[in-house]
Each structure stands twice: as C-alpha cells, then as structure tokens.
Amino acid sequence: MKALGIGVPDDPRTAGEEDIVGARIGGRLVDLQTSLWEGGTIVPVRGTDPDALFLTRHTAAHVMAQAVKELFPEALLAIGPVIEDGFYYDIDVSRPFQPEDLDRIEKIMKRIVKEKHPVRRRRLDREEALGFFRDDRYKQELIRDLPEDAEITTYTQDTFTDLCRGPHAPHTGFIKAFKLLKVAGAYWRGDEKRQMLQRIYGTAWHSREELKAYLTRLEEAKKRDHRVLGRKLDLFSVVEEIGPGLILWHPRGALVRRILEDYWREAHDRGGYQIVYSPHVGRSTLWKTSGHLDFYKENMYPEMQLENQSYFVKPMNCPFHNHIYKARTRSYRDLPLRYAELGTVYRFERSGVLHGLLRVRGFTQDDAHIYCTEEQVKEEIRTVIRFSLEVLRRCGFEEFASYIATRPDEKYVGRPEEWELAEEALKEAATAEGLEFEVDEGGGAFYGPKIDLKIKDALGRAWQCSTIQFDFNLPERFGLEYIAEDGKPRRPYMIHRALLGSMERFFGCLVEHFAGAFPLWLAPEQVRVLTVTEKTVDYGREVARILREKGIRVGEDFGSDKIGKKIRNAETMKVPFMLILGERDREKSEVSVRKHGEGDLGAQTLEDFCRSFLAEV
RNA sequence: GCCGAUGUAGCUCAGCGGCUAGAGCAACCGCCUUGUAAGCGGUAGGUCGUGGGUUCGAACCCCACCAUCGGCUCCA
Numbered sequence: 001m002k003a004l005g006i007g008v009p010d011d012p013r014t015a016g017e018e019d020i021v022g023a024r025i026g027g028r029l030v031d032l033q034t035s036l037w038e039g040g041t042i043v044p045v046r047g048t049d050p051d052a053l054f055l056t057r058h059t060a061a062h063v064m065a066q067a068v069k070e071l072f073p074e075a076l077l078a079i080g081p082v083i084e085d086g087f088y089y090d091i092d093v094s095r096p097f098q099p100e101d102l103d104r105i106e107k108i109m110k111r112i113v114k115e116k117h118p119v120r121r122r123r124l125d126r127e128e129a130l131g132f133f134r135d136d137r138y139k140q141e142l143i144r145d146l147p148e149d150a151e152i153t154t155y156t157q158d159t160f161t162d163l164c165r166g167p168h169a170p171h172t173g174f175i176k177a178f179k180l181l182k183v184a185g186a187y188w189r190g191d192e193k194r195q196m197l198q199r200i201y202g203t204a205w206h207s208r209e210e211l212k213a214y215l216t217r218l219e220e221a222k223k224r225d226h227r228v229l230g231r232k233l234d235l236f237s238v239v240e241e242i243g244p245g246l247i248l249w250h251p252r253g254a255l256v257r258r259i260l261e262d263y264w265r266e267a268h269d270r271g272g273y274q275i276v277y278s279p280h281v282g283r284s285t286l287w288k289t290s291g292h293l294d295f296y297k298e299n300m301y302p303e304m305q306l307e308n309q310s311y312f313v314k315p316m317n318c319p320f321h322n323h324i325y326k327a328r329t330r331s332y333r334d335l336p337l338r339y340a341e342l343g344t345v346y347r348f349e350r351s352g353v354l355h356g357l358l359r360v361r362g363f364t365q366d367d368a369h370i371y372c373t374e375e376q377v378k379e380e381i382r383t384v385i386r387f388s389l390e391v392l393r394r395c396g397f398e399e400f401a402s403y404i405a406t407r408p409d410e411k412y413v414g415r416p417e418e419w420e421l422a423e424e425a426l427k428e429a430a431t432a433e434g435l436e437f438e439v440d441e442g443g444g445a446f447y448g449p450k451i452d453l454k455i456k457d458a459l460g461r462a463w464q465c466s467t468i469q470f471d472f473n474l475p476e477r478f479g480l481e482y483i484a485e486d487g488k489p490r491r492p493y494m495i496h497r498a499l500l501g502s503m504e505r506f507f508g509c510l511v512e513h514f515a516g517a518f519p520l521w522l523a524p525e526q527v528r529v530l531t532v533t534e535k536t537v538d539y540g541r542e543v544a545r546i547l548r549e550k551g552i553r554v555g556e557d558f559g560s561d562k563i564g565k566k567i568r569n570a571e572t573m574k575v576p577f578m579l580i581l582g583e584r585d586r587e588k589s590e591v592s593v594r595k596h597g598e599g600d601l602g603a604q605t606l607e608d609f610c611r612s613f614l615a616e617v
Numbered sequence: 618g619c620c621g622a623u624g625u626a627g628c629u630c631a632g633c634g635g636c637u638a639g640a641g642c643a644a645c646c647g648c649c650u651u652g653u654a655a656g657c658g659g660u661a662g663g664u665c666g667u668g669g670g671u672u673c674g675a676a677c678c679c680c681a682c683c684a685u686c687g688g689c690u691c692c693a
Contacts, residue, residue: 079692080693081691081692090690097621098621098622099622142692142693145693150693153693163693164693165693166693182621182688183621184620185619185620185687185688186620186689187690188690189690189692190689190690190692191689196619198620199688231628238685240684240685244684350618351618351684352619352688353618354685355686532651532652534650534651560650560651562650562651562656564651564653564655564656565654565656566654567652567653567654568655570654571653582651582652585652599653600652600653
C-alpha cells in the first residue's frame with residue numbers, strides 16, 4: 001500500500017510542489033495520505049484550485065473543533081461538514097456560545113494554523129473506533145450507523161483527533177484566511193425531537209483578499225435584501241399590531257404588483273385559461289371532503305363558528321375550483337379546462353420560519369387547476385411548462401433549474417399506470433423545453449408526481465417559485481367526472497399549477513433580483529420630473545401632464561430643494577428616468593434627461609424622449 | 618416550535634443603575650432661486666417592544682410575554 005505522501009511537512013517534499021493540497025483520483029477527491037487502492041489518473045489539487053478550498057475548509061472545521069475543545073474541554077463534537085462558502089461544526093456544550101466566544105476561538109485557531117500541524121489520517125476498525133470515542137455519544141452513534149463495509153478513519157492534528165471521512169489538507173498551515181461568522185442552534189441530525197446543539201459557522205478562503213471579497217459579497221447581498229429595500233423604496237411593510245407574516249402593500253409596491261397581475265391575466269387569457277374567483281372561507285364539510293382537515297389541519301387557521309356551522313379560512317384554492325368543475329356535467333369535448341385564480345390563502349406557519357415576503361402567513365397564489373383527459377396529459381404538461389417559462393422570462397429571469405419528484409415507495413393514491421404516465425409526461429416535457437432536471441426518486445407527495453422550477457437571480461441564487469403537480473386524490477374525493485366519447489363517465493386528470501408561486505414571494509424575488517431597480521415596464525414610477533427652480537414649475541406640470549396622457553407613470557418633485565438634492569432623491573428611489581427642467585429647457589421647449597445609474601443624457605425634445613421611452617418599455 | 622442575538626423618534630443608531638433620554642436623515646416652518654447624488658437656520662416629534670419584579674432611583678438588573686434577525690442534516 002503506497003500513500004500519496006507528497007506534501008506532509010515532515011516528509012521529504014518534492015521541490016516546487018509545496019502548494020499541492022490534495023489530489024483527484026479518477027474524479028474522487030482525496031488527500032495526500034490516501035493509499036493508491038484503485039486505478040485512475042492522479043491529478044494534483046493545487047493551492048488555488050476550487051477543490052483545495054474543500055480540503056482547507058474541512059481542515060478549518062477541525063481546527064475550529066480543536067480550539068473549542070481547548071476552551072470548553074467538556075464539549076462534545078457532533079458533525080462538522082464543508083458547506084457552500086465555508087464550514088460549520090455542531091457542538092454540544094453546557095453553555096451556549098456567546099458572540100464574544102467566536103473571537104476567543106478564532107484566536108486559538110490562528111495559533112494552530114500558524115503552527116502548521118500535519119494532519120494525519122488513520123484507519124481503524126469498528127471496535128477500535130467505538131473504543132476511541134467511548135465518551136462521545138454522538139461519534140458512537142455515527143460509527144454505529146456506518147455501513148458494514150465502510151472504511152472508518154480518524155484525522156489528527158496537534159493534540160486533536162476527530163472521526164472523519166476526510167479528505168483534508170496536509171497541514172493546518174494551508175488555511176490561509178478564515179473567519180467565524182455566526183452561532184446558531186441546530187438539532188442533532190436536524191431532528192427537532194433530539195438534542196439542540198450549538199452550531200458555529202465559518203468561512204475559509206485561499207487568501208485574505210478572497211475572504212475580504214466574500215465578506216463584501218455578503219454586504220452587497222444585504223443591500224439587496226428585499227426587506228431593507230422594501231422600506232427604503234416604500235414598497236411594503238409588516239407591522240406588529242397587524243400580525244407576523246401579514247403584508248401591507250404600500251402604493252408603490254401595490255402598483256408593481258398590479259402591473260404584474262395585469263400582465264399575468266393577459267397572458268392567461270392568451271394561454272387558454274379561464275380566470276375565476278372564489279371565497280376566502282368555506283364550510284368545514286368542504287375541507288372534510290378535500291381531506292385538508294385530515295392532512296393539513298396544523299397549517300390551517302382555526303375553526304370559526306357561525307349559526308351552528310363551522311368554517312375555515314382557505315389554505316388552498318383547489319376545492320373551490322373543483323366545485324366550479326362540478327357545477328355541470330362535463331363532456332370530453334370541454335376538456336382541457338384550465339381555471340386560474342389569484343387566490344389569497346392563509347396558512348399558519350411556525351413563527352420561527354417567517355421571513356419578509358418570502359415566508360408569510362397570508363399570500364396570494366397565482367394558482368391554476370387543469371382538468372384533462374388521459375390522452376391530453378402529455379400535450380398539456382408540455383404547454384404548461386412552455387407557458388411558465390415564457391412568463392418567467394418576461395419577468396427578467398433567464399436561468400432555470402428543475403426537479404421532478406416521483407412516486408413514493410409506500411403510501412400513495414392512484415394507479416401505478418397513472419403515475420407512470422404523469423412522470424413520463426413531466427420528463428418528456430422538461431426535455432422538450434430544454435430544461436435540465438434532476439429526479440428525486442420517491443420524493444413526490446402521496447397524491448401525485450410534480451415538477452418544480454427554480455429561477456436563478458442576478459446573484460446566482462436559486463428561488464423556488466413554480467410547481468406543477470398531478471393530483472390523483474382530489475378528483476376521487478370530489479367525484480370529478482366527464483362523459484367520454486363512449487358515453488361513460490370517466491375521471492379527469494387534475495394538475496395543480498402555481499407559476500410565480502405567490503405574489504408576495506415572487507415580488508420579494510424581483511426586488512432582490514433587480515436590487516430594487518425594476519425594469520421600465522414594472523417600475524412604479526417610470527419618470528420623475530424635477531424643476532431646477534420654481535420658475536419652471538408650470539413647465540414641469542405641463543410636461544408631467546403630457547407624459548401621463550401617454551400612459552407613462554410620472555412623479556413630480558417641484559419642491560424647494562436644490563436640483564442636486566432632487567436628483568439624489570430620485571436616484572435613491574431608483575426611478576429609471578429623470579427629466580430636469582430649468583429655464584434653459586423651457587425656453588428651447590426641451591427636457592434634460594438623466595437615466596438612473598447612468599447619469600446625464602443631455603437635452604432633447606419631449607417628443608424625442610417619449611418616442612425612445614415608449615420604444616424601450 | 619426550538620437555540621442564540623436584538624427591540625430607544627417615521628428611518629439609521631448613540632446612551633448600558635443617578636439631572637428635564639440624544640444625534641443624523643426624514644417631517645414641518647423660514648431663508649436661499651438654485652443646472653446633474655445631501656445649501657443654511659429653526660420647530661415639532663419618544664408609553665425607551667408589552668406586563669410584572671428588584672431598588673431611594675430602571676432605557677440600563679431579574680422574570681414572563683410579543684415581535685424582529687440568524688440558524689435548525691449541504692449528514693463522520
């Protein structure tokens with residue numbers, strides 16, 4: 001057995017190869033102590049390769065663990081994986097970590113890094129491992145849960161040894177730049193019934209510059225935070241007296257929403273949908289029929305009693321749409337039927353998960369339910385995916401990821417053939433539309449398979465909005481039928497579809513995607529007219545009137561501030577165009593145009609401005 | 618729900634057991650008549666999240682509650 005022993009500091013190191021951190025053997029990332037146990041090309045991983053970050057971050061997690069152990073010898077270590085941009089370690093300590101503890105831990109980590117301790121790998125058998133970690137119930141549990149044939153290894157640096165699969169950097173000195181970011185509570189193995197552990201998050205990079213760039217990136221993301229921009233741009237608010245997770249749409253936010261909804265309705269009209277409305281509450285019998293009282297009750301607002309009847313606020317729109325379907329006998333000639341609604345629903349979300357507009361308790365779904373025959377399923381799915389992509393692209397999103405979830409192994413309703421057809425339809429449609437998809441085998445809900453579409457925003461973050469789900473449960477429960485060609489009743493296929501997801505969530509996405517600078521067609525205020533002095537107020541009014549007549553959304557700033565201040569205000573509010581009107585402009589019947597983020601575009605006639613504006617919208 | 622942090626004027630924050638709780642921005646009132654990212658002066662604005670407690674005295678210490686923020690398997 002030969003180890004790749006290049007780069008362990010006290011080993012003879014190959015001249016000029018000091019920056020080798022690890023290697024890939026046939027695609028598998030390993031450290032330099034891995035034995036050559038199978039074939040494949042060995043590709044060294046050098047200091048600045050992306051793979052190197054994985055190794056050093058993993059090692060950084062161990063160094064952090066060692067530092068924690070020095071400060072809190074009684075602490076038990078659970079797991080400490082590498083995550084995107086960094087690492088964390090879950091630790092069981094008697095006293096929760098204070099933010100100040102992070103400084104102390106960091107200090108010790110710096111020492112350990114500076115001392116360049118080699119990281120040594122050791123294989124041991126199960127008994128040895130259980131013995132070694134006899135005082136640590138977490139490690140014991142991990143070892144016991146490892147598969148029979150698993151190779152069990154530990155990694156040691158300095159005085160610290162941890163159970164770990166690896167791989168790691170050759171020595172602690174490979175950690176060039178790191179920072180501990182935050183502490184948080186986390187359940188052991190993510191299970192809320194089990195022990196609450198303390199998690200420390202950290203980040204590690206190849207250099208101080210990269211670390212700094214990362215921290216700057218975090219700052220930038222914070223500036224785009226829809227909650228911050230929502231207040232700055234006066235778009236929406238959430239107030240304590242009204243209740244958590246309940247949104248007030250201010251005029252500017254409401255206007256963006258209305259424009260979006262107008263487009264949505266127009267697109268749905270074109271797309272063969274019929275727009276419907278349904279009430280906000282329904283009798284308990286309805287929710288009994290739909291099964292929500294059996295399967296969804298903990299997410300529903302509690303019962304209301306009136307005149308001896310009980311009602312529930314709706315958490316979903318589907319039962320209502322089913323009743324529209326049932327309002328008369330349907331023929332196969334009527335199908336497909338596509339009902340769409342901007343339906344406001346209320347769901348009880350646990351207080352800890354609420355988040356701005358992204359996770360709320362009251363929201364408006366852009367919901368649709370499609371009823372079709374078996375023969376129509378494939379075409380229908382293809383159409384709905386194409387339609388979804390068209391709408392999302394129009395809203396400014398170009399990149400998508402998709403996930404298909406298939407039939408669970410055990411509990412499910414419907415016939416296996418139905419599931420197969422549906423899954424097939426989803427895969428075919430995704431492929432046909434050029435969507436890359438991952439399949440979550442067995443990950444579907446009990447009532448049907450689905451495809452989720454995620455959009456990627458300007459910072460490359462993925463947001464789940466659209467979902468298209470088959471439902472083999474509700475048609476049964478509501479007894480939905482249509483009369484087929486042979487005169488016999490048949491059960492239709494039912495498909496749930498949310499495209500933007502909810503207006504709240506999608507709007508939050510839009511705000512972050514555009515950093516609050518909405519594209520012209522969505523901007524609540526497209527043009528702001530600014531007067532240089534009050535001598536041009538009349539001219540300003542006239543210009544604003546003309547723009548408004550052309551359907552342009554215009555704001556006015558005719559106050560006594562100096563022009564620099566007015567411009568600053570308009571820039572801060574991210575108004576796409578500013579028309580600056582001084583006496584010079586009035587005399588020549590012109591407007592001085594300034595574009596948000598670009599600056600002065602010079603003077604032109606109002607007609608020219610309108611023409612180019614309307615062309616751009 | 619659970620762990621931690623936070624909650625002071627519309628907003629951003631200072632004050633951390635001892636005088637009538639402060640600043641900047643915003644608002645309002647003046648002055649300035651202004652040309653591409655903050656002109657100057659003044660005025661008003663606060664149950665210090667809510668409720669209890671400790672104390673001669675609480676924004677500050679303790680308890681409970683409410684809300685917000687960061688997290689709560691990317692599995693050794």
